[in-house]
Amino acid sequence: MSLSTALISVDLVAFKLASNNRLQVLTHQLPETPLLQLPAGRIDSEQDQSLQDTAKRQLERFTKEPATYYEQVITIGDNHRDSRGWSLTVVYYALLQPCDEQMLSEDSRWIDIIDGKPAEPLAYDHSQLVMEALARMKNKIQYSALPIYLLPEAFTLSDIQNVFSIVLDKAPPMRSIRNRFINSDLLVNTGQKRHGSNRPATLYRANANSNNWLFDRLYLTTRA
Amino acid sequence: MSLSTALISVDLVAFKLASNNRLQVLTHQLPETPLLQLPAGRIDSEQDQSLQDTAKRQLERFTKEPATYYEQVITIGDNHRDSRGWSLTVVYYALLQPCDEQMLSEDSRWIDIIDGKPAEPLAYDHSQLVMEALARMKNKIQYSALPIYLLPEAFTLSDIQNVFSIVLDKAPPMRSIRNRFINSDLLVNTGQKRHGSNRPATLYRANANSNNWLFDRLYLTTRA
DNA sequence: TTAATAGTGTCTTTAAGACAGTATGTC
């Protein structure tokens, strides 16, 4: 039987860095269901101009924080994910700046990523989707400006190194991070410093006009 | 209005190297339509276990040659591509080895890619889809074993260089190609040589057991 | 012997990485 249509959903894997120095993923729990699940939903033909709009709406159901980055990961279609038959799932991931805010929904929670997967089991194949999104993100972080999207407005070079440590469990040397980011035009010195009980660190912000988003090498120290 | 479903199609951008030293894309023409178009179709819930199966079936409608490589490029969903409303298109590209065979369908043709786009206009947004698939492929060719998938069973190192020339309009120096491919375990020396009116070239084949599919740098000489 | 392409030797370049050293703040 040839299908013009199938059940379509857009699933969102939203990542942020938490204050416990863990990467976290946004989940929620429906009443009467035992397991947490990812934000997901159908296309709304009136509100959504594109699939990314649909993904964005899923995020907005649970938080007011906007994402700094969206990327389509994969579209999975098969006849065994959903018992009702052929289903199609478009998976996006989103990156958020660190935030500590009221969730819009009582039942939503940010779950730690530990050892490359959510610390708690998720419903359906959602753990698998998180892992696929994470794999994509872990790769891209190594050759793009992506670390910046997980950081607040103003950040230090050490913060960038910290993103690598949290996401990949290992980080390139500061020398390499410095050379890469300072030699690119990605960063703008804010003139501000972050003070601690040590030498203050220069605070940078992302240069919105930069077009050197991609580098042509991976860091070797962060390879598996 | 919230949609459980929308019109879904899987569109396939099949590339091969032609004997005129051009990259070509597979198209076909329906009766009574003025323009060529890409192979595309609906999911068949009985035949297809996955979206890639659907893509594969689109290829098989027009040629017996199997593809050596499939990759999902993007899923586009919006309410203006199809006049009937919200539609969803999953785009794949496929790579074929060079071949010169009867097409299964009278109305199918391999069209040259010239200046980064099909030499003839395609229906709908199909030219755009070709360009997106091509962009993805042009990028990946620079850091992966992908050039091999466009070559016949046995090939020479110069053939690899030629793939770069055709696809990117420029190629890395032989020295670099040699170092990369010979130092990897991607190639197996067949012991055969290809003879011309010059020094014979060593013929290699792909090592199916290799897992060094990816390199950690792009060639700089092939950057835009 | 020559033309033509295959393949090597070797030096340069680029960016990452190692690592020691200096700088500048708080306490």
Next chain:
DNA sequence: GACATACTGTCTTAAAGACACTATTAA
């Protein structure tokens, strides 16, 4: 001044790239 972290200097390494050179075949 002790400390902690920020930042720099400089040598090494890995792989690409430039380029001249040698190798091997057919004609």
